[in-house]
Amino acid sequence: MGVSLEQFRQRVKQSGLMSGADLTAFETALDAPPETAEELARALVRKEQLTSYQVKKVYAGKGDNLVLGNYILQDKIGAGGMGQVYRAEHRRMKRTVALKVLPPDAVQDQTAVQRFHREVEAVARLSHPNIVTAYDADENRGVHYYVMEFVDGVDLSTLVKRDGVCTCRQAVGYLIQAARGLQYAHQQGVIHRDIKPSNLLVDRHGTVKLLDLGLARFDDGDVAHSAALTGTGAVMGTIDYMSPEQALDTKHADARSDIYSLGCTLWYLLTGTPLFGGDTVVKRIIAHREEETPSLSKIVARLGSHEPPPQLLTAVESVFRKMVAKDPDDRYQTAAEVIDALQACTASSSAHTVAVTPDRTKSDSDSHSDDNALQKLFNHVQSADTPTIAAPSAEALADDAEAVFPDTAPSGVLDQTMTSGLSRFRDKRQGGSIVSEVRNLVARHKKLSLGIAGSVLILLVLGAIANRPPATFDSIDPAPPRPVNPPPPEDAANIPSMAASPPATEHQPAAGLVFDGVDDYIEVPDWTYNASQPVTIEAWVTPAGDRHEPANLVSWLGPRWITLWRNSEQWGIGSVTSGNNRIIFALSTLVPGERIHIAGTWDGQDIDLFLNGRRQQTREPLAFNYGDGTTGLYIGGVPVEKLPSGHDGEDRFFSGILHSLRITRGTLYNTDNFSPPEVLTPHNDTQALYLFNTPVTDQAVDHSGQNHHGTIHGATWDAGD
Structure with missing residues (x-):
C-alpha cells in the first residue's frame, strides 16, 4: 500500500523540516486542499517549501536524518571514496553550503575516520580564492561531517564531457588559477596528491576552485602520522593523473607530483582523453613511468575542435612537457614557476576563462523534473496489480531504498582511487611475463570488484617495473583521440x-x-x-x-x-x-x-x-x-x-x-x-x-x-x- 495523507503529514513533522503549525498553514493557503500524500508532496515541492530530494526521503520514511545539527540537507550533489556530499542550508544563517559526510561503513574504520579528520584539518589550513573554503566541522549522532563553501558551477571533467574540449586560452586560464591554489596549499605544507579535472570546480564567474583534500599529505615534518594513515607502501591517487613516483611511493610524493597531475589535467582539457591509454590499470601505470609523452600539438590538430595560434600552442606544449617530465627534477619545481610559464605563453594575448552554467538551473521546467522524480517514488510504493508479479511494499521500500543519511550509494563516475600494500609484493617477481602474471591473478580473483582487483594488480606489477626494458616510442600504439559529445542546445532544459x-x-x-x-x-x-x-x-x-x-x-x-x-x-x-x-x-x-x-x-x-x-x-x-x-x-x-x-x-x-x-x-x-x-x-x-x-x-x-x-x-x- 502507498503512504496515506496523514502518515505523510506525520513524517514531515517528525523530520523537523516543518512544524505542525507551518504545515497546517501551508495546506490552508492552497487553492484546494490535498486529498492524497502525493498531492501534498507535489505541492510542497512546487511551492519550494521542501526540495524534491527531501520529499522523496520523507515519503520513504527516511526523513529523520535530513537535519544534522544546524544544517538541513537539501540534495545529494556528489560522492566519492571518502564520503558523500550534500547541498545543505544553515538553519539560522540561511547560507547554502556543501556538507561532506563520512560514509557509515567507514565510521567503524579508525584509519578512515582519522583520514577524514585529516582532510578537515587540511581544508581548515587553507584560505584562498582558488580553494574551496571550509566553514565548520562536527560530529552529530555518530555522523562525522564538515561544511564547506558551495560552488555554483561544474567540475572541469563534467565541463569537457558536456561542452567539449577547451580552447587553448581557456585551458591555460583554468590551469593558472588551479596552480595559484596549489602554490598557496604547498606554502602551507599541504600536498594534494589527487589533482584531476573532477577535483577542479569552475563557477558561474569563471573562477576555478580546488577541492577534495581527502588524500592530502602535510609536508610539516609529521612524517610518522602521515605514514601511518597512508600505510607502508600504499598506493593512493587516481591512476590517469598520478605521477610515476607517487605510484611507487605515495607517502613521499611532493609538490612536483601535484605539478605532474596538473599537467595531465591540461592534456585532458585540450583533448578530452587521459594522457596515456591502456585497457588495464597496470598498463596505464607503466605508461606514465616509461612511455614517451605524446605530442599535444598533433592531437589538438587532429581533433580540429579549435585552431589556436601556432605560437600559443607551441608555447603551451613546451610548458606541458616540462610539467609531465618523468623525473621530478626535470619538472617545474614549484607551482609558482608553472604560473609564470603559463602566463608567458599568453603574454601577447591574455588567457581567459569563461563563466559556466551548471548542469541545471532553477526554472519553470523544474516542475516537470520534480513531478517525474516524485512519480517514480510513488510508483515504487504502490502495489502492482498483477497476479504473478508483486511490486515492493512501502515497508520494503523503506528498508531497501537508498539510505537517506548517510548515503552509501555511489554517485556519478567511478573514480579509480586506490589504496593497497605494495611492500608485500615488491620482491615477489622472479622473472617471466608481466602480462601472464596479471592474467593469473585475475583468474584467481575474478570474483573481486574492479576496484579491489585493480589495486591488487598494481601491487603485483609495480615491483617488476624497474626490471622491465624501457619502451620505445615506435613500439607505442597511442589510442586515437577521443572527441567528446557536443553540448545540448540551450533550450533543451x-x-x-x-x-x-x-x-x-x-x-x-x-x-x-x-x-x-x-x-x-x-x-x-x-x-x-x-x-x-x-x-x-x-x-x-x-x-x-x-x-x-x-x-x-x-x-x-x-x-x-x-x-x-x-x-x-x-x-x-x-x-x-x-x-x-x-x-x-x-x-x-x-x-x-x-x-x-x-x-x-x-x-x-x-x-x-x-x-x-x-x-x-x-x-x-x-x-x-x-x-x-x-x-x-x-x-x-x-x-x-x-x-x-x-x-x-x-x-x-x-x-x-x-x-x-x-x-x-x-x-x-x-x-x-x-x-x-x-x-x-x-x-x-x-x-x-x-x-x-x-x-x-x-x-x-x-x-x-x-x-x-x-x-x-x-x-x-x-x-x-
Whole structure:
C-alpha cells in the first residue's frame, strides 16, 4: 500500500523540516486542499517549501536524518571514496553550503575516520580564492561531517564531457588559477596528491576552485602520522593523473607530483582523453613511468575542435612537457614557476576563462523534473496489480531504498582511487611475463570488484617495473583521440516532459548490424565487469515490427546485471542489484522502423529510461525472481543457457538494426531532456563503444580503447541505402 495523507503529514513533522503549525498553514493557503500524500508532496515541492530530494526521503520514511545539527540537507550533489556530499542550508544563517559526510561503513574504520579528520584539518589550513573554503566541522549522532563553501558551477571533467574540449586560452586560464591554489596549499605544507579535472570546480564567474583534500599529505615534518594513515607502501591517487613516483611511493610524493597531475589535467582539457591509454590499470601505470609523452600539438590538430595560434600552442606544449617530465627534477619545481610559464605563453594575448552554467538551473521546467522524480517514488510504493508479479511494499521500500543519511550509494563516475600494500609484493617477481602474471591473478580473483582487483594488480606489477626494458616510442600504439559529445542546445532544459511517444528522428536510413530476432547475437567474451557501480547504456537502433515477445537489446549479466529490452509495444530497462530486482516499462509506444536513441541509466539506486533525449514516464516497477546468470555482455540477444536461473526458458533475441552502442561508467544523463549525441564517441569513462557505420564480418570492434571486442553470431551488416 502507498503512504496515506496523514502518515505523510506525520513524517514531515517528525523530520523537523516543518512544524505542525507551518504545515497546517501551508495546506490552508492552497487553492484546494490535498486529498492524497502525493498531492501534498507535489505541492510542497512546487511551492519550494521542501526540495524534491527531501520529499522523496520523507515519503520513504527516511526523513529523520535530513537535519544534522544546524544544517538541513537539501540534495545529494556528489560522492566519492571518502564520503558523500550534500547541498545543505544553515538553519539560522540561511547560507547554502556543501556538507561532506563520512560514509557509515567507514565510521567503524579508525584509519578512515582519522583520514577524514585529516582532510578537515587540511581544508581548515587553507584560505584562498582558488580553494574551496571550509566553514565548520562536527560530529552529530555518530555522523562525522564538515561544511564547506558551495560552488555554483561544474567540475572541469563534467565541463569537457558536456561542452567539449577547451580552447587553448581557456585551458591555460583554468590551469593558472588551479596552480595559484596549489602554490598557496604547498606554502602551507599541504600536498594534494589527487589533482584531476573532477577535483577542479569552475563557477558561474569563471573562477576555478580546488577541492577534495581527502588524500592530502602535510609536508610539516609529521612524517610518522602521515605514514601511518597512508600505510607502508600504499598506493593512493587516481591512476590517469598520478605521477610515476607517487605510484611507487605515495607517502613521499611532493609538490612536483601535484605539478605532474596538473599537467595531465591540461592534456585532458585540450583533448578530452587521459594522457596515456591502456585497457588495464597496470598498463596505464607503466605508461606514465616509461612511455614517451605524446605530442599535444598533433592531437589538438587532429581533433580540429579549435585552431589556436601556432605560437600559443607551441608555447603551451613546451610548458606541458616540462610539467609531465618523468623525473621530478626535470619538472617545474614549484607551482609558482608553472604560473609564470603559463602566463608567458599568453603574454601577447591574455588567457581567459569563461563563466559556466551548471548542469541545471532553477526554472519553470523544474516542475516537470520534480513531478517525474516524485512519480517514480510513488510508483515504487504502490502495489502492482498483477497476479504473478508483486511490486515492493512501502515497508520494503523503506528498508531497501537508498539510505537517506548517510548515503552509501555511489554517485556519478567511478573514480579509480586506490589504496593497497605494495611492500608485500615488491620482491615477489622472479622473472617471466608481466602480462601472464596479471592474467593469473585475475583468474584467481575474478570474483573481486574492479576496484579491489585493480589495486591488487598494481601491487603485483609495480615491483617488476624497474626490471622491465624501457619502451620505445615506435613500439607505442597511442589510442586515437577521443572527441567528446557536443553540448545540448540551450533550450533543451525548457522542453516539456511528455509521456507520449518521443518525436521520430528524421535521419535517412543508416548503416548498421541487422539482427533477425531468431538466433543472432554478439558475445563479448572477456567482459568481466560487475554492474555494481552507476552506469549508462545507450544505443542508436531501428526496431523491426515482427517481434511480439520480450527481446533483450543489451544484456549485462552477472550477480548484478542490467538489460535494455523491448516487446511489441514498449521499451524497458531491468536491473538486479543486491537482490532488488526491478523492471520498468516506458508509457510511450514503440514505433517499428523508426531510428531512435535509447538510453538506460542506473545511479546506484534507481533505474531510468530515456528515448530520444526525454526521460520516460514509466509504469510502476515490477519485481521478479531471476537468479544469477553467466557473467558477460551480450548484444542483440542471449542464448537461453546463458540466461539467469529462474528464467522462463524463452529466447530473448532482438529484431532490428543496431547502429551504435556505448556503455559508460556513471550516469551521463541526469536531466529530463537532453540532445542525444548523433555520433557516439569515446571518452575517459567509456567501457565499450561499438560502431556499425562501416562493414563488419564476424567481429564487433570496441572503439573505446578498452579492447572489449565482440564475436558476431549470425547478424549481418547492412549499408542502409
